[in-house]
Amino acid sequence: MAALKYSRQRESIKTYLSSTVEHPTADTVYLHVKEEFPNISLGTVYRNLNLLSDIGEAVKINTPDGGCRFDGNVMPHNHFFCKKCGSMIDLEMDDIDHVNEIAGKNFDGIIESHSILFYGICGNCITKN
Amino acid sequence: MAALKYSRQRESIKTYLSSTVEHPTADTVYLHVKEEFPNISLGTVYRNLNLLSDIGEAVKINTPDGGCRFDGNVMPHNHFFCKKCGSMIDLEMDDIDHVNEIAGKNFDGIIESHSILFYGICGNCITKN
DNA sequence: GTGGGTGCAAACCGTTTGCACACCA
DNA sequence: TGGTGTGCAAACGGTTTGCACCCAC
Numbered sequence: 001m002a003a004l005k006y007s008r009q010r011e012s013i014k015t016y017l018s019s020t021v022e023h024p025t026a027d028t029v030y031l032h033v034k035e036e037f038p039n040i041s042l043g044t045v046y047r048n049l050n051l052l053s054d055i056g057e058a059v060k061i062n063t064p065d066g067g068c069r070f071d072g073n074v075m076p077h078n079h080f081f082c083k084k085c086g087s088m089i090d091l092e093m094d095d096i097d098h099v100n101e102i103a104g105k106n107f108d109g110i111i112e113s114h115s116i117l118f119y120g121i122c123g124n125c126i127t128k129n
Numbered sequence: 130m131a132a133l134k135y136s137r138q139r140e141s142i143k144t145y146l147s148s149t150v151e152h153p154t155a156d157t158v159y160l161h162v163k164e165e166f167p168n169i170s171l172g173t174v175y176r177n178l179n180l181l182s183d184i185g186e187a188v189k190i191n192t193p194d195g196g197c198r199f200d201g202n203v204m205p206h207n208h209f210f211c212k213k214c215g216s217m218i219d220l221e222m223d224d225i226d227h228v229n230e231i232a233g234k235n236f237d238g239i240i241e242s243h244s245i246l247f248y249g250i251c252g253n254c255i256t257k258n
Numbered sequence: 259g260t261g262g263g264t265g266c267a268a269a270c271c272g273t274t275t276g277c278a279c280a281c282c283a
Numbered sequence: 284t285g286g287t288g289t290g291c292a293a294a295c296g297g298t299t300t301g302c303a304c305c306c307a308c
Contacts, residue, residue, distance in 0.1 A: 005262050005307050026298080041265045046298060048263090062193045064246075066273090067297075080236065091236060107209065107220060108252035117193075119244035123237035134282050134287050155273080170290045175273060177288090195298090196272075 004055075010048045012036050017058055017072030023079075023088035025069055063088060064119055076114035082122035089122060133184075139177045141165050146187055146201030152208075152217035154198055192217065193248055205243035211251035218251060 012033050017024075024032070030045045049070050052058035059071040063081055069088050071079075078091040141162050146153075153161070159174045178199050181187035188200040193210055198217050200208075207220040 002262060003308090007263055007307080009264075039265070041267095042297095043266075043299075044264055047300095050299090062191065062195050064191045066191055066195070066197065068195065080238065080240065082238065083241075089236070089238075107218070108255075109209065109211065109218070110250045110255065111209065111247050112212075112249040115248035117246045117248075118240050119246075120241040121239045126237075126239065131287065132283090136282080136288055138289075168290070170292095171272095172274075172291075173289055176275095179274090 007048075009033065009037055009040055009044055010051070013045065013048050014052060014057065014072070017052070017070060020072070021090065023061065023069040023071050025067055029070060061088065061117070064117070078114055078116040078118065080118040080120065080122070082125055083119060084121050084125035087122055087124070091116075091118060136177075138162065138166055138169055138173055139180070142174065142177050143181060143186065143201070146181070146199060149201070150219065152190065152198040152200050154196055158199065190217065190246075193246070207243055207245040207247065209247040209249065209251070211254055212248060213250050213254035216251055216253070220247065 013029060016029060016032050022028075026042070026046055026049055029049065030040070030042050033040055033045060049058060049060070053060040053070070056074060059074055060068060061071060061079060062068045063086070064083070065081075065086055071090075073090065080089045080091050081087075082089070142158060145158060145161050151157075155171070155175055155178055158178065159169070159171050162169055162174060178187060178189070182189040182199070185203060188203055189197060190200060190208060191197045192215070193212070194215055200217075200219075202219065209218045209220050210216075211218070
């Protein structure tokens with residue numbers, strides 16, 4: 001297997017990911033890292049985001065709108081996706097294991113903890129109405 | 130608004146959707162309907178799947194692998210997605226509203242009932258190991 | 259110096275769309 | 284006949300990849 005070498009670009013991507021709770025798209029990451037590395041390419045951003053996700057230093061989450069987001073918070077948690085504005089929000093739930101128990105009653109597979117995606121309308125979009 | 134006209138192709142797509150619990154991709158639907166309509170195009174399949182989804186006669190579900198699936202079962206229910214084989218399975222849960230309550234405790238948005246996507250390994254893939 | 263990382267651009271893949279023709283009403 | 288649906292092919296958007304060059308080690 002390939003040995004992992006340091007790269008300033010990857011470091012910058014990690015730093016940005018851990019500085020936000022916005023669950024940015026690859027393109028958003030690209031635009032931000034571009035401020036520090038004007039010549040960085042979108043391909044490099046994708047390669048590093050996927051690499052970070054592979055080694056467990058980021059989380060890749062496919063969204064119900066077909067796109068995908070990246071999360072620097074690798075602690076187990078679930079997500080909520082707003083169908084109005086497309087924002088993704090962390091959902092910390094102490095008693096989430098109970099959810100898996102409920103689901104498991106009618107199911108013989110293994111439901112992964114903290115991989116649940118909820119769907120609906122966020123508080124921000126409700127107040128705007 | 131445009132009046133909806135009958136089409137044999139759309140009817141065939143609906144029939145196929147309601148005959149399976151496999152949550153087929155657009156391409157799978159295409160391959161099956163092609164048996165009855167050899168000249169049907171993938172574009173037509175997509176147009177009709179989206180139309181059926183818009184008028185509530187089918188459900189479109191984006192999967193964590195980036196693709197999307199279609200479900201002829203429009204009764205409210207949740208889904209499980211297998212990260213190994215990519216299969217999608219219906220999850221009927223009587224007391225699913227409790228899940229929304231749990232999630233809602235730390236959250237000020239509206240979590241849509243029966244829109245929850247679970248993630249893990251299905252029973253079929255477990256026995257194969 | 260070796261081999262992983264980058265920038266660039268082309269390729270890829272699922273999905274959408276513009277257009278001329280076909281068909282339902 | 285008017286207007287929706289179809290087949291075809293091109294376009295689209297997000298993501299991946301091949302390649303030559305760059306840089307960490």
